[in-house]
Structure formats: C-alpha cells, structure tokens
Amino acid sequence: MKAQIEKQLQEISKLAVKLEVIVEEKLDNEFAGILQKWADATNYDMLQKEDLRRLRVCSRFCSCYGMEAVYYLEACEAKLYYVSKIDYDENNFKYERGVDFKTLQIYDKISIIRSLKDVFEKYIEDLNYYIETIKKLEE
Numbered sequence: 212m213k214a215q216i217e218k219q220l221q222e223i224s225k226l227a228v229k230l231e232v233i234v235e236e237k238l239d240n241e242f243a244g245i246l247q248k249w250a251d252a253t254n255y256d257m258l259q260k261e262d263l264r265r266l267r268v269c270s271r272f273c274s275c276y277g278m279e280a281v282y283y284l285e286a287c288e289a290k291l292y293y294v295s296k297i298d299y300d301e302n303n304f305k306y307e308r309g310v311d312f313k314t315l316q317i318y319d320k321i322s323i324i325r326s327l328k329d330v331f332e333k334y335i336e337d338l339n340y341y342i343e344t345i346k347k348l349e350e
Contacts, residue, residue, distance in 0.1 A: 230317075238320045242312050245327060246289040253286035263337065268330050269323045270296060282310065282323060291323075 249266075257263070268291075269282040279296040294307040312320065 234317060234320070238317070238324060239313050242291075242320070242324060243289075245324075246284070246291065246312075249284055250287050250289040255287075258286040263334075263341075266330055266334055267299070269319070269326050271319055271322070282319075 266284045280293045281296050281299040282293045291310045292307050
C-alpha cells in the first residue's frame, strides 16, 4: 500500500511540474503577447473613447464574494481589468481592479484566451459598422 501511494505521489509531482511549464508557456506568455499586441493595435484616440474603449473578454461568478465579475481590456493598455457585472453594465468603473493574469485560476485563464477570437471578431465588426455608417452619411 505504501509503495503504491508513493508511486502515485511521484506521478502527481511529475504532472504538477509539467502543468506548471505548460501554463506558463501556453497561457501566461501567450496572453502577455496578445495583451501587448492589443495595446499597440488600439493606440488611437478614437478607440479610447465611448463604447470602443473597453472590450469585455469574460465573466465569472466569484462565489467567495457572491458577485459576477467581468474581465475586460481597455484600449491602448496591456493590462487585464475586472469589475462587478453590475458596475460594468452601469458604466461605473471607479471600483475596477487590474488583474495579474498569472494569478488567475487555470480555468479562468483558458476561458479568457478561448473568448478572445470571438470578442476580437465582434470588435472588428463594431469598427466596420462605424466606418460604414459614417460613409453612408456622406452619401
């Protein structure tokens, strides 16, 4: 019995090391690169205003606080933020907090990274909508 438990603990140790390396390489470093590219791509005055300023990337229910948090990016900043869903919906950002992506739970990291493709696509659609709407005004 003792030998079996020791073998299991060794396997857990190996997997923990492997997981740590993969999380750092595939999630933390990848997200840091995406954040910097986001900041560079949105470094324009117009994108730092109005509804283009913030890009909601994920929501999560925080059972310890009894509230739903919204994670989002701000234009021209390589930083992840969060605020309560109620504050986000009411445009009340005085309680926003910066988030160190590396400190998030693995599930949250995966959820945020998986959401990026869709939220960036929606952001592109919004930009195109504004461009087309303004062009139509000229006609």
